[in-house]
Amino acid sequence: MMRRGLATLDGETKAKLGPMKPYDRVGEQLSVTRISKNGQSVTLSDGSRWRVNVGDMTKTLCWYATQRIVVENCDDVVYPYALRNLDTVADVAKASLA
DSSP states (O other), X not given: OOOOOGXXXXXXXXXXXXXXXXXXXXXXXXEEEEEOTTSSEEEETTSOEEEEOGGGHHHHTTOOTTOEEEEEEOSOSSOOEEEEETTXXXXXXXXXXX
């Protein structure tokens, strides 16, 4: 299985993606405070705002405020984090800091 990471990208692709924003609360339990109408943006209780992978927007559309979320690292170049909904158990949405 090929791992996708920043180290495997050429300089032009890295420049297009821009700098990856670090997030220091990985693994901590937070809660949803806001979800955009289309499910593409999720705001958590620490004030962080997340851009959700288009393929996962159907999941986040069903989420609601106060649900418990844990941010996890994800091995994806564009969406380096995953938002795991602890209240729905199976719902995981790939995301990047907005």
